[in-house]
Amino acid sequence: xxxxxxxxxxxxxxxxxxxxxxxxTVKSGYWYSSILIPWLCLALASIGQQIVxxxxxxxxxxAAGFMAxxxxxxxxxxxxxxxxxxxxxxxxxxxxxxxxGILFGLPSLRVRGIYLMVATLASQFFIVWMIDKFGWxxxxxxxxxxxxQDIVIMGKSFTSxxxxxxxxxxxxxxxxxLAINMARGSTGRNWMAVRDMxxxxxxxxxxxxxxxxxxxxxxxxxxxxxxxxxxxxYLKSLEPVAFDIKLSFKILFMxxxxxxxxxxxxxxxxxxxxxxxxxxxxxxxxxxxGAIDATIISSIEQVVFGVLIIIFMIYEPLGMAKLWDNIRLxxxxx
Amino acid sequence: MTxxxxxxxxxxxxxxxxxxxxxVALGFVLIYKASSTFNFAQGxxxxxxxxxxxxxxxxxxxxxxxxxVTILLMGLVGFCTERLVxxxxxxxxxxxxxxxxxxxxxxxEGLAQAAWGVEVRRLDLGIGDFPIQWIIxxxxxxxxxxxLTAGLVAASLILGLSILFKYTKMGLGLRAVADDPGAASSxxxxxxNIMLLVWTAAGVVAxxxxxxxxxxxxxxxALVDLALKALPVLIIGGFSSIPGAIVGxxxxxxxxxxxxxxxxxxxxxxIEGWAPYVLAIFFLLYRPExxxxxxxxxxx
Numbered sequence: 001x002x003x004x005x006x007x008x009x010x011x012x013x014x015x016x017x018x019x020x021x022x023x024x025t026v027k028s029g030y031w032y033s034s035i036l037i038p039w040l041c042l043a044l045a046s047i048g049q050q051i052v053x054x055x056x057x058x059x060x061x062x063a064a065g066f067m068a069x070x071x072x073x074x075x076x077x078x079x080x081x082x083x084x085x086x087x088x089x090x091x092x093x094x095x096x097x098x099x100x101g102i103l104f105g106l107p108s109l110r111v112r113g114i115y116l117m118v119a120t121l122a123s124q125f126f127i128v129w130m131i132d133k134f135g136w137x138x139x140x141x142x143x144x145x146x147x148x149q150d151i152v153i154m155g156k157s158f159t160s161x162x163x164x165x166x167x168x169x170x171x172x173x174x175x176x177x178l179a180i181n182m183a184r185g186s187t188g189r190n191w192m193a194v195r196d197m198x199x200x201x202x203x204x205x206x207x208x209x210x211x212x213x214x215x216x217x218x219x220x221x222x223x224x225x226x227x228x229x230x231x232x233x234y235l236k237s238l239e240p241v242a243f244d245i246k247l248s249f250k251i252l253f254m255x256x257x258x259x260x261x262x263x264x265x266x267x268x269x270x271x272x273x274x275x276x277x278x279x280x281x282x283x284x285x286x287x288x289x290g291a292i293d294a295t296i297i298s299s300i301e302q303v304v305f306g307v308l309i310i311i312f313m314i315y316e317p318l319g320m321a322k323l324w325d326n327i328r329l330x331x332x333x334x
Numbered sequence: 335m336t337x338x339x340x341x342x343x344x345x346x347x348x349x350x351x352x353x354x355x356x357x358v359a360l361g362f363v364l365i366y367k368a369s370s371t372f373n374f375a376q377g378x379x380x381x382x383x384x385x386x387x388x389x390x391x392x393x394x395x396x397x398x399x400x401x402x403v404t405i406l407l408m409g410l411v412g413f414c415t416e417r418l419v420x421x422x423x424x425x426x427x428x429x430x431x432x433x434x435x436x437x438x439x440x441x442x443e444g445l446a447q448a449a450w451g452v453e454v455r456r457l458d459l460g461i462g463d464f465p466i467q468w469i470i471x472x473x474x475x476x477x478x479x480x481x482l483t484a485g486l487v488a489a490s491l492i493l494g495l496s497i498l499f500k501y502t503k504m505g506l507g508l509r510a511v512a513d514d515p516g517a518a519s520s521x522x523x524x525x526x527n528i529m530l531l532v533w534t535a536a537g538v539v540a541x542x543x544x545x546x547x548x549x550x551x552x553x554x555x556a557l558v559d560l561a562l563k564a565l566p567v568l569i570i571g572g573f574s575s576i577p578g579a580i581v582g583x584x585x586x587x588x589x590x591x592x593x594x595x596x597x598x599x600x601x602x603x604x605i606e607g608w609a610p611y612v613l614a615i616f617f618l619l620y621r622p623e624x625x626x627x628x629x630x631x632x633x634x
Contacts (some may be wrong), residue, residue, distance in 0.1 A: 009342035057429075059429055059432070107618055107619070109602065109614055110618060110619060110622055111618050111622050113372070113429055113432065114372045114374075114432055114565070114573075115569060115618060116566040117432075118566055118568075118569055118611060118614055119611070119618060120612030121562070121565070121611050122608055122612050122614070122615055125607045125608035125611055126608040126612065129604060129605070129607050129608050130583060132604075133602035133603075133604065134602070134628050147442065149542070175457075182570070227470065243563075245559070249436075249440075252436070256433055266512075280503050295447065295451065295452045296447075296448050297444070298447075299443075299444040299447040299452075300444065300448060301444070302440050302441075302443055302444030302447070303440070303441050303444035303445055303448065305437070305440050305442075305444075306437040306438060306440030306441035306442075306443075306444060307437070307441055308437070308440070309433060309436065309437030309440070310418075310419055310434050310437040310438060313423060313426075313430055313433055313434040313437065314422045314423060314434075317430060321592075
């Protein structure tokens, strides 16, 4: 598929917004460190989940495990390899996560659906356990919470929220473009063929082994990079607990609600899952003036996510991205 | 000799703890058999049921009344699930249904916490989690009374359910529905009633499982994570087999205890968290349909 003029305009528009308008207009650090940074990190992880689930059709539930692998790999690389450039460390941590992805993707060659989900849960629990139990990964830090190193690129350290945001925008832009290209190209076609009917795909000469493991590896790469960015720019610390199964579920929800099989769905879903609790909290604080307990609010949030998933499964299995497309088409017709 | 005795003790403790996994898995199998739905929400149902039960007890209801009211509540939950979630999703792919039940699980967890709070509750069943003196005297083994009760309760539940399925009209209908829902409803088997029965039965099983877990570890959110371990149990036993759920639970329970006690110390412990899943992967490689499951045949 070729890129149209529209695609180019959209891309330039997005770049102008994210690199010019946002840095100029948004001054408060809160917006960067609590909304934009985690949004972009989680959106990147969602792209990873999207690749394996939305494109290759493999029901995996262990994104947070790969994120943990990436985060701790990055920490150790910067700690142990002198003068390693940040982006090299970031790429290597993605590759390390990808290795785990291949390992835990192996069961996908035999099983699918919920069977695969259980197999991938092993990665979630195993990776987090491994990091927690072997002191080397945490540099024998007994407190359990390690402060992440500063991001230093070409001798300049990127520590303020705006600087970190720019680093993330760069990484996310590059990887998103890459993902869009993969999805449009033969790689993505193979994934979708396997998703839609693996036996037919196989008989057309697509190697299931290659395609599935490739999807797992690339997915884990994205999750690994996202995990490293998440730890270094959002959490600013490294602790295995931050990457528990709840985070995996969150990323799964981002992909399901955002829309399976679309890159934009990853961004929309991540924004929704991240912003909805913020909205709910501010309603609790401003409308009810804190009369509603915080635990009740978080329970309501859970119920709403669950109900939305059910509703989307019933009425629009392709999620919010499709909803958005429908709305756009309606306006275009007029 | 003492080493052997210790080993037996570890295995027995593992087996009995495994019955608790079996109980969770059992509810899962019930629903899978009847409607071919992977009910990911079974773990949430365990949490929901036992939290409701404790909640009713705190309202001052006596034990049995609370038990009955909770069962009615679980029936209602099943009814709503059937009407609002499963009916509209009829004939959808398995993955879609699975995702919907993941959503359902979140709804149930959220509702339970909104209604009854998040703090850890104690549940006293009057059965202590301590060794039985009689068994220590006779065999020299330490076996927890709670574990043993859980084992007995699980055994009687399975017996009851097997009788229900095998010898009652309702059970016959259920097997017909499981075989071919379309054919079953066309000869006049009340599909809705059967589904309601199955979901209520799964609710009862969830309640019992929750009570056993709750008595041991307190009624708290961590139950949901424990219930996740029912998934490897199902893979080992097979999704559609009641005996499979039991045997799978026993295998997982015993293996994870033995591994934890004998191999765990070399790795800093807590390998219980992932050992069942890795075990399940090995089973998947050799026998994807599980020990007792029907062979998976995919038609193109």
